[in-house]
Amino acid sequence: MEIRAQKLDYLQLYDHRRERAGYVKASQARLVSLEAKDANDNLTVVRFLRDTPGAEALGISYTAAYIKAAPATEITPEAFDALGSMAERLARRSSSKQSKQNDEIIAAHLEVVAQYGVKIQGFERDGRMQLCYDGEAFRRVLAMAASNEQQARAALALTRNDCIDPAMPPAQKVALDTWRADVLDRVNPTGLPEYIKNRLHMRAAGIWSGIAFQMTRKQLPFSVAAQRALSELAAVDKEEMTNDDVNTYAEAGLRVGASRWAGENMAKGKSSLNIQTTVGKPGETCITLQDQKSTKPLMNRCTYGIVWPSSARANASGTALALAVQPMDGWRELWLFHQLNGKWVVDVLPPSLSDPELGYVEFAGWVPATNKLLVARETKTEGRFKRSFDVVNMDTLQVENSADKPGSLSIFYRWQDPAWKQQTVSLR
Template sequence: MKGTLATLLAAVVSAAITIAAEAAPLPASPTLGSAIVVQDQASLRAAPRDGALQQASLWQGEVLEVRGERLDYLQVWDHQRERGGFIRASDVRRVAMTEAEAPALLAVVRFVQDTPGAEALGIGLTAAYLQAASGKTLAGAEGAQAVDALGTFADRLARRASSAAPGKASAAALSAHLDVANGYGVRFATYEVDGRMQVCYEGEASRRLLAMPAADAAQRARAALALTRPECVNPDLPAHERAKLTAWQADVLERVDVAGLPGYLRNRVHMRRASVWGAAAFQQARQNMAEPAVAAAAARALTELSGVSRAELPDEDLSAYNDAAMRVSAVRWALVPAAAPAAAVGARPVLRTEPGAPGETCVLLVDAQHGAQAPLLRRCTYGVVWAASATTNREGTAVALAVQPLEGWRELWVLRKSVAGWLADVLPPAAATPETGVAEFAGWVPGGQQMLVAREARGQGRYRRSFEVVRLEGLTTERVTGDVAALPVFQRWQDPAWKRQTLSLR
């Protein structure tokens, strides 16, 4: 029965790692057994014929109690709707929930695990297997396979719901499949991100799988990746809670032994670790932790990214690789120790930083005539100011500075001298709503009127990388290309330090 399966699923998944070989067998199911719906919009009718009144429309994965047989129909009882009726035998799979049937159920679960669109059915079949299998079996490799499959079904269903195109038919099916999953105790969280809904699996099965001794490296890797999806971090989490979550994600990923994984899966773990450690470096810098700790987190992020083998990177993972690279690039200045403030000489500006309001960092531009009490320019931010990135052009009329307001999003501040005095302009990675991106200084063009900028960003679902010649006044782009070799002025005047350290040329 549906209520029995829902209760059993929660109990068995929670206790799978502690079930001993001598554990008592699970309760036996009724003589006529149960039936799992295998077709969407299967009709529950009042009589065993096609023209009979339709009582309800059923969806794949729903479970019914079998109470009899009539012609090619089964007489069933739907505990969720508290309604009986008849359903075609071809629209369901009968299950006896006995230990003898467990291997066959697991074989079907394995097949459905690789079938997109059958997630609700897979969850129902997995629940049936968990009831049918013995305690000894659930504590072993087969139990780990079942819990792995459950996590895969739930995570894939959440991804489908998040990326579904608008449409009444698809929306109705997805909503029904989510309801079926919820009926088995599989929970989802929903967040609003940029005007759309992000659906994420709560992750109970994945967490349990990581604690199961019988789980292999590939299963642990899939569970860890499901638990650490960056798009499934609650955007409304306070900063201190987000830092705790990032530390937990790093610990989860550390439990995965990448040595024996297939190349593509090993790459995914490396990319996710790079993203998480990049986030950790940003959060530590924002909390004003010691520079060595921040540098260590950033170094770990870079090490993980360098562990990605491009030769074993499938096309569907290119977007994840680019996102990981941008998140690491956003914190790469943590690897460069901030130099001691230089003494101001003449009219050439020097950068200083000082605390502002709680949580703020203020950037001051001073020279020999204008000290910290009356600076040439003062601007404050709640972002992380990477002071080591500050660079001044030869003419002393502009200063470029990297400032990171968000995880994976680093802007370029340009402090420039104008007729009215010194001004601060901000060049973002893209004009779109912040998602992931980096805008970085790449060199000064002699003459004091232009600079070189490398930008890459993902916004509104699109990824773009460009190399630009930017006019200092107004930060307008004069020339742009996606291939740095196609821009001779960029080739000639690019900063050697930028070329040596940047990830934009990967």
């Protein structure tokens, strides 16, 4: 609001947005100078408010005053870094509001920052509204001569997984993931604290695993992207991880684990049981189960998911075969071909019987001379991560025993597949 005059202890104001004039007590207002000589005073206040929770609207207002007062040649990336950080924190706080009183306060804060051109977008995710800052200030940081740490903060803010609209068409998602990977690659890690390097590696691991899945969908070379995802995850230094990054690391591992077969070589088993894949209807892959001892295929099944032939593992007796099938990014199932009452059937083991946001289940070994199968699972459900190692009855698909560590189950520890133990990311 513009101050036009002062009478006694009242200020005469004019609100340009509402096109209304009025008075307010001088003690209830704080005067902010827009003179170039006072610009640094505004920046000092911004430095104090940028890390003060709940003061985002006030901090953004002071940032706008600084940008308006300072000469264009003197404006540094610090102002845009602060503006973006406060806008992102306000959006996070708005998405996790808890009380009616907070609703009213947050709505007022959002109205204030909107006046300064700060755009906070919303979309529905898992039955609730997700609010995210559009990142304009962070884009300006990347376009300026910013420090490595400022670039890292901007890159991490612009590449958040939870700020991707679930309704985004696949073609746009491919372009967005490619852009996100490029943004992270531009960050110079020299001199960055180890925990920030960890965050860059974890974010890149999840993005590259998604790119590997999408490139497979398009029948493009995908192994380089998959190997990049695995190497980024392996680069995380768990000794330098903060408490806030534990769930981030779990999600990165889950995403990489779901697509890890894109980076693995073809299995070379000794069993006569194997599979062949052929192209079916548009978008379909058909699986043929074969036994070298027979000239006729044992069974056929088609799917719109991605079939990872390198994951096929048959048991020693040739009565069962496990195969990884990935219907979507961040979600991988286990298909179990086996004999039941003298006939070949295929059962699908999902990561969880509930409705997880992300998840994968994978073959971990056969228990000899039994109908038991070892599997590893990782899921994210309602923001909570769970990892389990199960002993499954192939006839009923019931979990007979389960533990959060392989060593806690003697049968699992004894019969786990060596190749699985070497390749899986569930033991990270």
